[in-house]
Amino acid sequence: xxxxxxxxxxxxxxxxxxxxxxxxxxxxxxxxxxxxxxxxxxxxxxxxxxxxxxxxxxxxxxxxxxxxxxxxxxxxxxxxxxxxxxxxxxxxxxxxxxxxxxxxxxxxxxxxxxxxxxxxxxxxxxxxxxxxxxxxxxxxxxxxxxxxxxxxxxxxxxxxxxxxxxxxxxxxxxxxxxxxxxxxxxxxxxxxxxxxxxxxxxxxxxxxxxxxxxxxxxxxxxxxxxxxxxxxxxxxxxxxxxxxxxxxxxxxxxxxxxxxxxxxxxxxxxxxxxxxxxxxxxxxxxxxxxxxxxxxxxxxxxxxxxxxxxxxxxxxxxxxxxxxxxx
Numbered sequence: 001x002x003x004x005x006x007x008x009x010x011x012x013x014x015x016x017x018x019x020x021x022x023x024x025x026x027x028x029x030x031x032x033x034x035x036x037x038x039x040x041x042x043x044x045x046x047x048x049x050x051x052x053x054x055x056x057x058x059x060x061x062x063x064x065x066x067x068x069x070x071x072x073x074x075x076x077x078x079x080x081x082x083x084x085x086x087x088x089x090x091x092x093x094x095x096x097x098x099x100x101x102x103x104x105x106x107x108x109x110x111x112x113x114x115x116x117x118x119x120x121x122x123x124x125x126x127x128x129x130x131x132x133x134x135x136x137x138x139x140x141x142x143x144x145x146x147x148x149x150x151x152x153x154x155x156x157x158x159x160x161x162x163x164x165x166x167x168x169x170x171x172x173x174x175x176x177x178x179x180x181x182x183x184x185x186x187x188x189x190x191x192x193x194x195x196x197x198x199x200x201x202x203x204x205x206x207x208x209x210x211x212x213x214x215x216x217x218x219x220x221x222x223x224x225x226x227x228x229x230x231x232x233x234x235x236x237x238x239x240x241x242x243x244x245x246x247x248x249x250x251x252x253x254x255x256x257x258x259x260x261x262x263x264x265x266x267x268x269x270x271x272x273x274x275x276x277x278x279x280x281x282x283x284x285x286x287x288x289x290x291x292x293x294x295x296x297x298x299x300x301x302x303x304x305x306x307x308x309x310x311x312x313x314x315x316x317x318x319x320x321x322x323x324x325x326x327x
Contacts, residue, residue: 005209006032006055006177011069013050016062020281024050025233027304028069032177037203037210039224039241041217041256043277047233048213052179055211056096057086073177092122095170096179097163104166105154112150115169122173137168141198160191164198171202178203178210184219196223217260221245229253232278232288235307239314249316252289287319295320 009029015022025047032038040048053059055071057078071078073094078086098104106114112134119130131150138146141164154162163183170178180199184192200223203210214220220227220241227244229237229252237250248254255273275292278284284291290300297319299305305317 003034004031005034005074006211007070007072008051008055009070009072011051011054011071012067013047013054013059013064014067015064017281022280023233023283024064024280025054028230028233028235029307030228030235030238032209032211034176034209035207036225037200037212037223039220039227040211040213040230041215041220041227042230044215045277045280046230048215048230049181051230052096052181052211052213055177055179056090056094057081088122091118091170091175092173093175094177094179095173095175096181097166097170097183099182099185105162107154109153110150111152111154111157111165115150115165115172118169119172133172134168137172138165140171140202141165141168142194143168159187160195163187163195167195167199167202171206171208174206175208178208179213180210181213182215185214185216192219199223217245217256229256232283233280234288234304235317236289237314237316237318239311243311243314247311247314249310249314249321250289250318251293251295251320255292287317 008031011025011028013025015024028051040051042048050059054066055078059066066079073089078089105111112131115134116127116130119125119133120127125133134150135146138149143149143161143164149157149161149165157165183199184195187195196219212220212224224241226238227241228235229250231252237244237248237253244253245257248257252273258271259273261270273292278288278291284301286302287300287305290296293300299319303319305319305322307315307317308321309315310321
């Protein structure tokens with residue numbers, strides 16, 4: 001891993017709805033280093049996809065609005081760039097793979113037309129060279145008969161083939177950063193493993209950094225170098241993946257890991273985190289996890305915990321590790 005490629009600092013995002021203001025992200029800070037795969041894990045609705053879309057300025061305004069913070073990519077604040085500048089970055093320096101490729105691929109154009117359009121736009125090459133690049137990328141993602149695939153429409157491909165085509169398209173311009181938003185969730189386990197292997201192999205070879213979003217801790221453990229745990233619009237913990245799984249510090253992270261079914265536990269009751277994820281129109285004060293936390297302290301329901309570093313490279317936002325706590 002190299003220098004810092006992406007730095008998100010104190011990011012806040014709100015959505016203005018008829019029911020009220022949804023505070024989707026508040027005070028979110030994290031970094032992605034050159035060449036690393038950073039996992040972002042959390043329950044559905046915690047803000048993972050919103051965070052990724054903010055990086056590419058894909059939050060629709062209205063109803064959404066980035067109300068505070070910075071998103072620095074190669075030192076430039078993406079939130080201060082004009083529309084033309086951000087369009088030059090999208091698909092070129094930063095690419096994104098979505099959960100369901102059918103929502104990203106246009107059903108009325110062939111796969112080849114869509115891939116070649118991206119290459120021609122960002123690499124300034126002719127159609128023949130763009131076609132050669134696309135065929136080569138499809139071969140790299142282990143797509144059978146890549147020339148024939150270019151002539152097919154998205155609905156003519158299986159789910160796994162569509163996702164491979166998306167990976168090929170997003171990596172064709174050799175981006176520095178790839179945002180992968182649960183790219184294997186809709187696939188069966190065998191195809192999921194194949195797609196993950198291809199994604200890791202190609203990004204390691206190219207040196208691209210990856211922000212990999214998932215709710216699957218098994219996938220995170222297999223693929224990532226570091227992992228950030230998100231809860232209700234806040235980052236709870238960030239650590240190297242092996243250290244987080246071996247020694248989680250935040251009670252929420254511990255609860256997630258304990259809730260994973262284990263073969264050696266036989267028919268023992270599955271451990272669960274009590275309560276439910278709070279609504280983000282009126283979230284709890286202080287630490288947003290405190291209503292469900294069995295280790296809460298006096299400040300937890302009124303003060304947002306600061307990020308502390310009890311161990312080198314292992315950061316946690318929890319009052320347990322403040323002065324007088326465990327730390």
